[in-house]
Amino acid sequence: MVTIMTNLLMQQFVTGLKSRHAEVRSKAARDLYHYVKTELREVSVEELTSFMDEFNHHIFEMVSGSDVNEKKGGILAIGMLDSKYF
Numbered sequence: 898m899v900t901i902m903t904n905l906l907m908q909q910f911v912t913g914l915k916s917r918h919a920e921v922r923s924k925a926a927r928d929l930y931h932y933v934k935t936e937l938r939e940v941s942v943e944e945l946t947s948f949m950d951e952f953n954h955h956i957f958e959m960v961s962g963s964d965v966n967e968k969k970g971g972i973l974a975i976g977m978l979d980s981k982y983f
Contacts (some may be wrong), residue, residue, distance in 0.1 A: 903948060906932065907948070907951065907952060907955070909925075909928075910925050910928065910929045910932070910952075910974075911955045911959075911970075912925075913925025913926075913928070913970075914926065914929075914959065914967075914970030914971065914973060914974055915959065915964070915966060915967045915970050916966065916970070917966050919969075922966070922969060922970045922973055923973070925970070925973075926970075926973040926974060926976070926977045927977070929974060929977055929978070930977040930978070933977075933978065949978075952974075952978075956971045956974050956975060957971075958971075959971030959974070960972065960975075
């Protein structure tokens with residue numbers, strides 16, 4: 898189960914990744930990578946799976962939408978998460 902704190906962080910990542918500004922998207926992607934690499938290393942497999950399942954849903958929405966900036970953010974997130982959290 899994703900906690901309220903984790904859910905707030907996830908929303909911050911998603912909002913940053915959807916930004917019109919490339920530097921904001923890049924920072925959100927780096928912050929996401931750092932969070933997954935450090936904080937999520939300490940959680941149970943179930944918590945990690947829950948986070949990734951929910952975040953993957955957000956990524957799917959971003960890359961499936963019509964907004965170019967959201968698509969770019971979704972692609973950045975995929976690139977940051979690809980094989981980096983396992």
